[in-house]
Amino acid sequence: MAGLIADPFRAARLVLHLRQEGVTDDGVLRAMETIDRAAFIDDPALTDLAFENALVPIPCGQIIPRPVTTGQLIQALQLEKGNKSRVLLIGAGSGYTAALLAQIASDVFAVERFNALTEAIRRRILNLELSNLAVRCGDGLPGWPERGPYDRILLAGAVEEIPEALxxxxxxxxLLVAPVVTADGQVLMRLHENGERERLGFRHALPLLREGPAQAL
Incomplete structure (x- = not known):
């Protein structure tokens, strides 16, 4: 099937690096050794970066985060395969994180503010036959209340404050997981539905999520 990693050596090397960087959740690792990051890179000249721990630029001035960053974000959700979790992803970008989540959760709902990226994700959903993944174009910070409630919400970009709407x-x-901007840099926060908050270790810098749908793209 298109979009799956065909090279077992590359997949094993990726998993080893992820483990060394603290991504140890079996479900996350299985997803990341299955879904080919290269399938989400539009520029053929950049596909060699798919198995490197590197940022990859994509259209609309956006990026695919480093694999370690993506793995740590998903791991923080504490998803358990088979628990029929419903997940909301804010800031779908290339669709790579959404596709990984769709390997673990029962239903994934993703919001992306750029129409061009949203359409590209829809094509990839068809290629990967991800029947449990839905995406819409729009402002992600108000969420997608029509499809809620959710067991997990992941913000794939940074915010200064967690929106109450989410x-x-x-x-x-x-649980809601989000990189939050603080005076000390970005900190990964995990918020519980009961009001409890956890501050998790995080040393990455993700772009800020912006309000409103993109006007031109």
Missing amino acids: LSQLGKGG
Whole structure:
């Protein structure tokens, strides 16, 4: 099937590097050794970066984060395959993170503000036959309340404050994970539906999520 890693050596090397960087969740590792990051890179000249721990530029001035960053974000959600979790992803970008989540969760709903990226994700959903992944174009910070509530919500970009609109879409026992901008840099936060907050270690810098849909692209 298109979009799956065909080279077992490259997949094994990727998993080894992820483990060395603290990504140890079996479900996350299985997803990342299955879904080919190269399938989400538009520029053929950049596909060699797919198995490197490198940022990759994509259209609309956006990026695909480093694999380690992506793995740590998904791991922080504490998803368990088979638990029928419903996940909301804000800032879908290339669709790579959404495709990984679709390998673990039962249903994934992704929001992307750029129409060109949204259409590209829809094509990739068809190629990968991801029937449990839906995407829409629009402002992600208000969430997608029509499809809620959610067991997990992941912000794939940084925010200065967690929008209350997103917290209100968490179901009972739900978790929200987001990189939050602080005076010390970006900190990965995990917020529980009951109000509990956890500050997790994080040394990456992700672009800020912006309000509103993109006007031109």
